[in-house]
Amino acid sequence: MKQLISAVLTLAVILLPGCGVLPEQEPTAIEIARSATPAQAAPDAGPFTMTVYYIHDDRLKPVPRAVSQTSATTALSLLTTGPTRSEVATGLRTALTPQTLTLTTDEERPDTADVAVTPDFTSITGENQLLAVAQLVWTVTELPGVSRVRLSVDGEPLEIPTDRGLSRAPVGRPDYTSVAPSARPKFP
Numbered sequence: 001m002k003q004l005i006s007a008v009l010t011l012a013v014i015l016l017p018g019c020g021v022l023p024e025q026e027p028t029a030i031e032i033a034r035s036a037t038p039a040q041a042a043p044d045a046g047p048f049t050m051t052v053y054y055i056h057d058d059r060l061k062p063v064p065r066a067v068s069q070t071s072a073t074t075a076l077s078l079l080t081t082g083p084t085r086s087e088v089a090t091g092l093r094t095a096l097t098p099q100t101l102t103l104t105t106d107e108e109r110p111d112t113a114d115v116a117v118t119p120d121f122t123s124i125t126g127e128n129q130l131l132a133v134a135q136l137v138w139t140v141t142e143l144p145g146v147s148r149v150r151l152s153v154d155g156e157p158l159e160i161p162t163d164r165g166l167s168r169a170p171v172g173r174p175d176y177t178s179v180a181p182s183a184r185p186k187f188p
Contacts, residue, residue, distance in 0.1 A: 053138040072103040095131035112148040130161045134176035
């Protein structure tokens with residue numbers, strides 16, 4: 001056994017200098033760039049709270065966020081940033097693709113928000129289409145006075161999925177009860 005240990009140590013002494021790593025006289029600082037990946041971003045800190053809706057087990061889940069100001073822009077930014085790394089580890093996810101969303105309201109219909117999405121939004125497929133729209137609708141209707149949402153691409157109303165089929169009309173939370181947050185906790 002002693003011979004085996006001695007042979008391994010001798011081999012290590014012979015091979016280590018040949019690995020190409022030379023000792024340095026002084027430590028060298030290595031800069032590591034922070035990732036700009038949206039899923040890794042930390043939520044803002046602030047005195048106000050906004051609720052955004054992400055997905056857990058194919059249902060919406062309300063997630064409170066501390067913010068420095070409450071606005072439509074802040075809500076949409078939080079939504080497209082996605083869950084934090086620690087939230088993803090617990091099963092939280094988003095169906096939205098990274099993109100810039102813009103919200104406007106119509107003076108004639110102040111209860112309806114118009115959300116301009118990018119063409120990337122139309123690339124979302126399958127069940128994620130309904131979930132992505134539901135995330136937007138539930139998050140935007142958290143804003144005071146907003147109960148309905150219309151989505152558009154390049155100024156044209158987008159045909160979106162609802163629980164009852166496709167629609168170009170403004171939609172609200174009742175159109176997404178199939179993925180609404182659970183009213184009661186699940187028991188094993």
